[in-house]
Structure formats: structure tokens, C-alpha cells
Amino acid sequence: MEKIAAKEKSVKEILQNNHYEVDYYQRDYKWQEKHVNELLTDLIDAFDEPYKESDPRTEVSKYGSYFLGSIIICNKDGKKYIVDGQQRLTTITLLLIYIYHRLKENNFEDQFSKIHSLILSDVFGQKTFNMSIEERNKCMEKILKGEEFSNNNGNISESEENLYSRYEDILEFDELKEMDEKKFLYFSDWLIEKVYFVEITTEGEEDAYRIFETMNDRGLSLTPVEMLKGYMLTRISDLDKRKEATSRWETLVEELRKKEKDLDADAFKVFLRSKYAETIRERKVAAEPKDFDKIGTEFHRWVKDNEEELGLKEGDDFYNFITHDLSFYFKEYQKIKDAELHQAEGLVPIFYNSCLEFTLQDILLLAPILREDSQDVIRRKFYLTSTFLDILLVRRIWNFKSISYSTMNYFIFITAKAIRNRSTDELGDILKKILEDKIREDDLSFSNSFYLNQRNKKFAKYILARITDFVETQSGNSSKFEEYIAKRSKYEIEHVLAHSFEQYKEYFTSETEFEEYRNKLGALLLLPKSFNASYGALPYEEKLEYYFGQNLLAKSLHPKCYEHNPGFITFINNSNLPFRPYEKYNKQAIEERQELQSKIAELIWSSEKLKENREVRV
Numbered sequence: 001m002e003k004i005a006a007k008e009k010s011v012k013e014i015l016q017n018n019h020y021e022v023d024y025y026q027r028d029y030k031w032q033e034k035h036v037n038e039l040l041t042d043l044i045d046a047f048d049e050p051y052k053e054s055d056p057r058t059e060v061s062k063y064g065s066y067f068l069g070s071i072i073i074c075n076k077d078g079k080k081y082i083v084d085g086q087q088r089l090t091t092i093t094l095l096l097i098y099i100y101h102r103l104k105e106n107n108f109e110d111q112f113s114k115i116h117s118l119i120l121s122d123v124f125g126q127k128t129f130n131m132s133i134e135e136r137n138k139c140m141e142k143i144l145k146g147e148e149f150s151n152n153n154g155n156i157s158e159s160e161e162n163l164y165s166r167y168e169d170i171l172e173f174d175e176l177k178e179m180d181e182k183k184f185l186y187f188s189d190w191l192i193e194k195v196y197f198v199e200i201t202t203e204g205e206e207d208a209y210r211i212f213e214t215m216n217d218r219g220l221s222l223t224p225v226e227m228l229k230g231y232m233l234t235r236i237s238d239l240d241k242r243k244e245a246t247s248r249w250e251t252l253v254e255e256l257r258k259k260e261k262d263l264d265a266d267a268f269k270v271f272l273r274s275k276y277a278e279t280i281r282e283r284k285v286a287a288e289p290k291d292f293d294k295i296g297t298e299f300h301r302w303v304k305d306n307e308e309e310l311g312l313k314e315g316d317d318f319y320n321f322i323t324h325d326l327s328f329y330f331k332e333y334q335k336i337k338d339a340e341l342h343q344a345e346g347l348v349p350i351f352y353n354s355c356l357e358f359t360l361q362d363i364l365l366l367a368p369i370l371r372e373d374s375q376d377v378i379r380r381k382f383y384l385t386s387t388f389l390d391i392l393l394v395r396r397i398w399n400f401k402s403i404s405y406s407t408m409n410y411f412i413f414i415t416a417k418a419i420r421n422r423s424t425d426e427l428g429d430i431l432k433k434i435l436e437d438k439i440r441e442d443d444l445s446f447s448n449s450f451y452l453n454q455r456n457k458k459f460a461k462y463i464l465a466r467i468t469d470f471v472e473t474q475s476g477n478s479s480k481f482e483e484y485i486a487k488r489s490k491y492e493i494e495h496v497l498a499h500s501f502e503q504y505k506e507y508f509t510s511e512t513e514f515e516e517y518r519n520k521l522g523a524l525l526l527l528p529k530s531f532n533a534s535y536g537a538l539p540y541e542e543k544l545e546y547y548f549g550q551n552l553l554a555k556s557l558h559p560k561c562y563e564h565n566p567g568f569i570t571f572i573n574n575s576n577l578p579f580r581p582y583e584k585y586n587k588q589a590i591e592e593r594q595e596l597q598s599k600i601a602e603l604i605w606s607s608e609k610l611k612e613n614r615e616v617r618v
């Protein structure tokens with residue numbers, strides 16, 4: 001075995017003047033929003049504990065440290081390769097880019113220059129990312145420059161999509177956004193100086209992977225799930241019952257892990273938050289974490305500290321909790337996770353919400369169900385709750401309001417408590433009232449004009465996909481929504497007006513007005529990428545014939561769509577929607593189509609659906 005060294009190092013020591021690469025078979029960046037949210041929550045909680053507004057900046061050096069785990073580095077061919085830890089280091093780099101931009105805006109020159117050196121370094125006169133992974137560099141450059149990274153040419157990798165999306169998650173994280181300038185400066189000091197990794201280095205690739213396998217397969221440190229398992233099982237004194245509970249626990253956990261790594265931990269968090277969390281951190285600076293927050297970061301300790309609230313007093317209580325409560329709710333949780341992957345009959349809104357990557361959905365879905373509920377009642381509760389979320393989330397998006405984790409977690413907590421263990425009728429009434437109150441208080445109507453901008457492309461595509469799918473299915477056609485919205489979808493947003501002011505200047509007073517109208521929802525369609533490549537630059541009059549060969553929303557621009565099309569005509573007559581064809585596409589046409597799409601949205605995302613869904617067997 002080659003020489004192996006382990007040393008505790010700060011973020012600054014790890015990244016400054018160092019360059020890391022990742023072997024080709026490890027290059028995917030896979031973190032999702034929930035992983036970023038958990039990391040940011042943990043970091044900010046650890047910083048908030050010692051922070052005092054009156055502290056001088058030098059006091060940060062005395063704040064407590066935070067340990068981000070180990071990373072394994074292999075020195076090979078004169079380069080440093082990350083064998084384990086690249087997901088965390090990549091996310092820390094994204095966080096540093098966010099910090100760099102914000103410090104620069106606030107003119108903290110000494111600090112943003114220091115942060116910049118942890119992101120990029122000068123190597124032989126060339127600026128190079130310290131986390132240097134060739135396939136990602138173009139995306140990282142865009143993020144660092146504050147520029148949009150789009151998928152117009154259709155060749156963006158999943159890692160690049162994840163990178164850009166996770167950076168947007170950081171941008172939207174409320175606890176970061178709400179820090180004043182002074183606190184944010186202190187936080188940046190603390191992050192680079194007081195947050196540590198243990199860096200394990202080896203000169204041999206074989207040794208590096210042996211260490212990696214040992215740490216991951218044999219488990220040098222117990223996970224929260226394993227610690228909770230040990231604690232709960234030792235409280236069951238009856239050996240036969242302990243044996244049965246152990247078997248049941250292992251089966252449940254294994255089933256979840258087969259679906260997704262760490263899904264067992266997610267299941268505990270969702271279950272405990274949905275059924276037992278009574279408090280949440282107050283929405284003010286330096287507020288202490290409460291039930292909801294602690295479950296998210298240390299649920300194993302929270303259970304131990306809240307035995308009484310959970311009804312855990314004697315051995316049989318622990319036995320029943322595992323064999324009855326966990327067994328029931330974890331199986332229902334698995335059904336939710338399955339429904340998030342595809343359109344399942346009676347549970348389609350669950351899939352819709354997952355397409356928006358709304359990870360808080362599961363908490364609301366488990367909150368109202370009870371062990372004594374029939375499967376039919378459980379499905380109806382799932383349908384009502386997911387429909388409520390579907391309506392609320394789209395109305396927020398339409399009105400340019402955030403649906404990020406940090407924006408929505410307080411609302412989800414309050415709503416989960418309100419619907420916890422409710423009957424189907426109670427559930428429908430409560431959700432309908434909450435929804436209608438939110439629509440009124442936050443002005444979540446469809447009267448505002450939705451338009452495409454740099455920050456909402458994925459949401460604009462989602463809304464177009466839903467509206468297009470609605471028109472087609474209501475006209476008797478099969479749903480193509482999954483095809484429209486798939487990550488590797490062949491569909492993209494098509495601007496009806498080509499990007500040429502000269503072609504349309506007779507209709508608009510200025511290029512600014514042209515751009516404004518060109519990006520309105522009424523001037524957008526969802527079409528195959530090949531269409532955009534072939535016909536996107538043509539004038540509307542020339543594209544119109546080609547639109548007739550596409551989906552119904554595109555076809556409806558053409559006069560022939562209203563001939564020999566009984567399903568579509570019946571849909572128009574039943575819905576009273578103002579569909580009509582257009583020979584030319586000017587301001588009036590866009591405004592009329594915008595109004596049409598708003599009316600369609602009102603049909604799809606009406607609060608009355610909560611009343612309808614209670615009365616229909618799903």
C-alpha cells in the first residue's frame with residue numbers, strides 16, 4: 001500500500017491554489033434541490049448559533065467549526081483526482097460563486113477577491129477553475145459571469161442542467177437572501193475559514209478506491225437511520241419482538257434504498273414532519289431551529305428527545321411504532337415516490353408537482369392519511385392534496401412568485417398541521433379555504449400576463465406543456481405530457497415571432513415592445529426542436545402551414561384546424577374558449593391568444609377542482 005495521509009483542512013485550504021479533476025466515470029453531478037437545501041440549512045444553523053450582531057469581525061475566528069465530512073484525493077500523473085467528495089465540493093463552489101457575486105455588489109473588495117481565488121486560479125497565465133471538469137467548464141463560466149445558460153441547441157448534459165438548477169436554488173434560498181450585508185460578510189469568513197473537510201490523500205489509485213469502498217460499504221460512521229435503528233431496537237426487551245422488528249426495519253429500509261440512495265433517511269424526515277412536527281423556526285434573524293428544522297438535520301436525535309410526544313414509553317410502544325406505524329407510512333411513501341415518476345391513474349397531480357421539483361409535496365401528502373383509512377380513501381386524500389398543490393404552485397409561478405424550498409417550507413408546515421389526520425370531507429374544505437385565501441391575499445389570479453424571461457424557462461415550458469396537453473386530451477387525444485416535459489425531451493419553446501424586429505416592425509412601435517410581445521405566453525408554442533431548427537426563423541405566414549402538422553395548440557392558429565375536427569370543435573363549444581385562426585400575428589393576435597391561454601389556465605387550475613375531486617371516485 002502506498003503512503004496515505006489524512007489531514008483536517010478548511011474550505012480555503014482545500015480550494016485555494018489547488019486544481020482537482022474527476023475521472024470520466026465519476027463526472028456526473030447529481031445533487032438535487034433537497035440536497036442543496038439541507039446543506040445550506042445545516043451551514044446557516046451552525047453559523048447562526050454563535051453569531052451576534054454586535055460582534056466585531058475578528059470574533060468570527062472564535063466561532064465553532066463545522067465538519068463537512070471526508071474527501072478522498074488520489075495523486076496521479078501529476079494531477080489531483082477526487083475519488084470521493086466531488087458532489088460536496090462542486091456545491092460549495094456554486095455557493096462560493098453566489099457569495100462572490102453578492103460581495104462584489106456590496107463592494108467588499110478584499111473578501112470577494114479572496115473568494116474568487118477559491119473558484120478560479122491563474123495557471124501559466126490562464127484562468128482555470130479549481131474544480132476543473134472539462135465538460136462542465138462552459139456552464140460554470142456562464143454561472144460565474146452571471147449569464148444565462150440555455151438549452152436551445154439541445155446538447156446540454158444532465159450534469160450541466162443540475163449545476164445551473166442548483167445554482168438557481170442557492171439564489172432562491174431565503175435565509176441567504178435575507179442576511180444583511182454585515183452578517184453575510186461574516187458568514188463568508190466563517191464558511192471559508194471554519195468549515196472543514198478531512199482530506200485523505202493517497203499516491204495510488206487502487207488504495208484510494210479501497211478506502212472509498214471501506215468507508216461506503218463497511219460504514220466507518222453510522223448514518224442517522226442506523227443510529228435510530230440501534231436506539232429503538234434496544235428499547236424492545238422481548239427478544240422475539242425485537243427480532244421481528246429488526247427484520248421489518250431492514251426490509252423497509254432496503255426497499256427504499258433500492259429506489260434511491262438516502263431515500264430511507266428522506267422517508268423518516270417526511271414521516272416525522274408530516275405527523276409530529278409542532279413547531280418551526282421563527283422567520284426572523286438568528287431564530288432557533290424547532291421541530292421541523294431539527295427533523296430535517298438530526299431526526300435520530302429528535303426522536304430520542306421527543307419520546308413522550310411520539311407515545312414511546314415501553315418496549316411494546318417501540319415495537320408497534322416500527323411494525324405498524326413505520327410499516328404503513330413507509331409503504332404509502334413508496335407509492336408517492338412511484339407516482340412522482342409517471343402519470344399514475346388517479347394520482348396524476350403528484351407527477352405534475354414532481355415535474356416542478358417540489359420536494360415538500362410528500363410532507364403534505366402523508367399528513368392527512370391514517371392507518372385505518374381504506375386504500376380508496378388514501379388515494380382520494382392523495383388526489384385532493386396534490387391537486388391543491390398543483391393549483392397553488394402554478395398560480396404562484398404565473399404571478400412570478402417563488403416556489404423554492406426556503407420560500408415554501410413555512411407554508412407547508414402550517415398547512416400540514418392544519419390537515420393532519422383529517423377526513424376526506426374535512427380535508428377538501430380546509431384545502432379549498434386555504435387556497436382561496438392565498439389566491440385572494442397574494443393576488444394569484446390569471447389576470448397578470450405570464451411571459452418568458454431568463455429565470456423561468458423551465459416553468460414556461462411546463463405551463464405550455466400542461467396547456468397543450470389539456471387542449472389535446474379534452475379534444476379526445478391521448479396525453480403526451482410526459483413526452484413534452486421529459487428531461488431529454490425533443491420538445492422546446494418556439495417563439496411564434498422570429499427573432500427579427502425587421503420582419504414585424506410594422507406591428508410594433510419599438511424593438512423593446514417587439515421583444516416584450518414576442519416573449520408573452522400568447523406568442524409561444526411547444527414544438528419539436530427539429531421544427532425550430534428548420535422553420536424558427538421564417539415569418540409567421542410561412543410557418544403557419546407547418547404549424548398545422550403539430551399539436552392542437554399550434555394547429556389552432558390555422559383555419560383548417562376548424563374543419564373536420566369534431567373532438568376539437570366539441571371541446572370549444574363545451575368550454576366557450578375563444579379559439580380562432582390567425583392569418584397574421586400582430587399585437588392584437590398575441591393579446592387575444594394571451595387571453596385564451598389565461599382562460600385555459602383558469603379551467604385547469606381552478607380552486608373548484610377541490611370540490612369536484614371529493615365527489616369523484618379516483
